[in-house]
Amino acid sequence: MSEARIVMDAKSMERALNRMAHQILERNRGVEGLVFIGIRARGDYLAKRLAAFLDKLEGASDKDRLPIGALDITLYRDDIELVRPEVRTSEVPGGTIANKSVILVDDVLFTGRTARAALDALMGYGRPKSIQLAVLVDRGHRELPISADYAALKVETARGQEVIVNLAEDGKNDSVLLK
Amino acid sequence: MPEESKRLKHKNLLGMGDLDREDIILVLDSAVSMKEISYRPIKKVPTLQGKTIVNLFFEPSTRTKTSFEIAGKRLGADTINFTGKSSSVVKGETTLDTARNIEAMLPDMLVIRHECSGAPQMLAQYLKCPIINAGDGAHEHPTQALLDMYTIRERKNRIEGLNVAIVGDITHSRVARSNVFGMTRMGAHVTVAGPPTLLPPGIEKLGCKVTDKLEEAIDGADVVMMLRVQLERFETKLFPSLREYSERWGLNVRNVELARPDAIVMHPGPINRGVEISPEVADGPRSVILDQVQNGVAVRMALLYLMTGRS
Numbered sequence: 001m002s003e004a005r006i007v008m009d010a011k012s013m014e015r016a017l018n019r020m021a022h023q024i025l026e027r028n029r030g031v032e033g034l035v036f037i038g039i040r041a042r043g044d045y046l047a048k049r050l051a052a053f054l055d056k057l058e059g060a061s062d063k064d065r066l067p068i069g070a071l072d073i074t075l076y077r078d079d080i081e082l083v084r085p086e087v088r089t090s091e092v093p094g095g096t097i098a099n100k101s102v103i104l105v106d107d108v109l110f111t112g113r114t115a116r117a118a119l120d121a122l123m124g125y126g127r128p129k130s131i132q133l134a135v136l137v138d139r140g141h142r143e144l145p146i147s148a149d150y151a152a153l154k155v156e157t158a159r160g161q162e163v164i165v166n167l168a169e170d171g172k173n174d175s176v177l178l179k
Numbered sequence: 180m181p182e183e184s185k186r187l188k189h190k191n192l193l194g195m196g197d198l199d200r201e202d203i204i205l206v207l208d209s210a211v212s213m214k215e216i217s218y219r220p221i222k223k224v225p226t227l228q229g230k231t232i233v234n235l236f237f238e239p240s241t242r243t244k245t246s247f248e249i250a251g252k253r254l255g256a257d258t259i260n261f262t263g264k265s266s267s268v269v270k271g272e273t274t275l276d277t278a279r280n281i282e283a284m285l286p287d288m289l290v291i292r293h294e295c296s297g298a299p300q301m302l303a304q305y306l307k308c309p310i311i312n313a314g315d316g317a318h319e320h321p322t323q324a325l326l327d328m329y330t331i332r333e334r335k336n337r338i339e340g341l342n343v344a345i346v347g348d349i350t351h352s353r354v355a356r357s358n359v360f361g362m363t364r365m366g367a368h369v370t371v372a373g374p375p376t377l378l379p380p381g382i383e384k385l386g387c388k389v390t391d392k393l394e395e396a397i398d399g400a401d402v403v404m405m406l407r408v409q410l411e412r413f414e415t416k417l418f419p420s421l422r423e424y425s426e427r428w429g430l431n432v433r434n435v436e437l438a439r440p441d442a443i444v445m446h447p448g449p450i451n452r453g454v455e456i457s458p459e460v461a462d463g464p465r466s467v468i469l470d471q472v473q474n475g476v477a478v479r480m481a482l483l484y485l486m487t488g489r490s
Contacts, residue, residue, distance in 0.1 A: 125220060
């Protein structure tokens with residue numbers, strides 16, 4: 001494989017997430033009923049960042065910050081017959097998404113299998129008003145009929161290539177690499 | 180997503196000896212995530228869809244059988260309950276024949292409770308299907324020990340270094356045996372206490388302290404676990420009367436104060452109210468008896484998840 005190429009640096013990641021926050025605000029005409037839920041691992045970090053951008057845009061006080069949750073999709077994987085990955089906790093604010101507009105956040109959209117698992121997992125928390133998918137990178141090669149509502153970066157990739165997302169929350173410099 | 184699978188080292192869970200420290204931590208950590216599922220509006224995940232789990236209960240049980248059934252169902256498995264009384268066991272079929280016939284219907288997991296110590300071990304020699312021991316005679320009850328350790332960790336954030344008193348009918352208690360194995364492995368200081376007639380000789384070899392004085396065991400304890408007097412397993416009279424037992428060995432609002440102020444009180448159930456534990460203590464602020472039951476479902480979900488993934 002060739003050298004890793006930087007397709008997004010820290011500055012452009014910040015700008016891209018900020019732009020995505022604006023798009024979410026515009027499309028939902030405000031923040032009423034919004035809840036941000038990130039897919040572990042890394043989607044939960046991005047969900048926090050997006051929600052923070054929106055809180056800033058809306059001038060939210062400490063007590064009316066947007067609710068943020070984290071989702072572990074392990075138990076919904078379609079290859080669970082073959083593997084037994086570590087199960088991490090899921091945390092949905094208030095324990096339900098009934099009548100909420102869920103912004104589901106993940107780092108990379110690839111085959112769509114993780115997003116499918118996440119949709120099934122979310123349905124266990126009640127009937128939401130809507131679910132919108134927000135991703136940092138859409139790299140193509142879908143295997144299921146799933147698309148992102150918001151993508152900070154669309155990048156052409158070969159199927160065998162690897163997209164690496166580094167985030168400050170993991171003690172790394174914010175960046176997206178293509179290898 | 181190339182993630183490493185997490186599995187237990189042994190195919191079966193026959194006793195706490197099958198689990199090393201790392202396995203115990205894996206089960207307890209997984210159970211934390213499993214517990215959340217029971218609080219969802221729709222408390223079921225599809226993980227074990229298409230798996231069949233048979234609960235083979237040759238001996239009566241309320242908690243354990245229901246708990247395993249709920250655990251399997253919340254993970255999406257099909258669970259079938261078999262109880263000794265309503266089966267061909269009454270027509271004279273042997274335990275092994277019964278188990279072989281059930282296995283011929285291709286279950287993915289057998290959960291076995293039997294009044295004879297060693298029955299699950301015996302069956303494990305003949306069956307291919309993974310087996311969980313849900314209590315065998317006076318031998319072991321590993322899933323109870325795991326849910327007890329989960330409950331302790333939930334309340335105390337650790338097991339290591341805690342003083343644990345296990346009190347009562349130690350001789351007939353598979354719960355005591357599994358807990359002594361598990362908790363000493365996790366670094367707790369365990370003391371077992373009971374009347375001399377209910378203390379099995381040699382129990383100290385498992386790494387616990389032994390005393391025939393209730394106060395000595397409870398003094399300074401972080402955890403007090405009371406055991407049921409198992410009258411149905413007594414072959415001879417081992418103490419003068421239930422009343423006398425209760426006076427000398429029952430946990431009550433007075434002697435419980437010997438334990439640390441933040442000590443928790445546990446009991447594996449079913450409780451004999453007013454015998455080994457007074458109602459005030461069983462229903463009091465220190466009691467985590469119903470937490471134990473609730474955590475049992477989560478711990479069994481974790482085990483079913485971890486143990487069904489083998490090819």
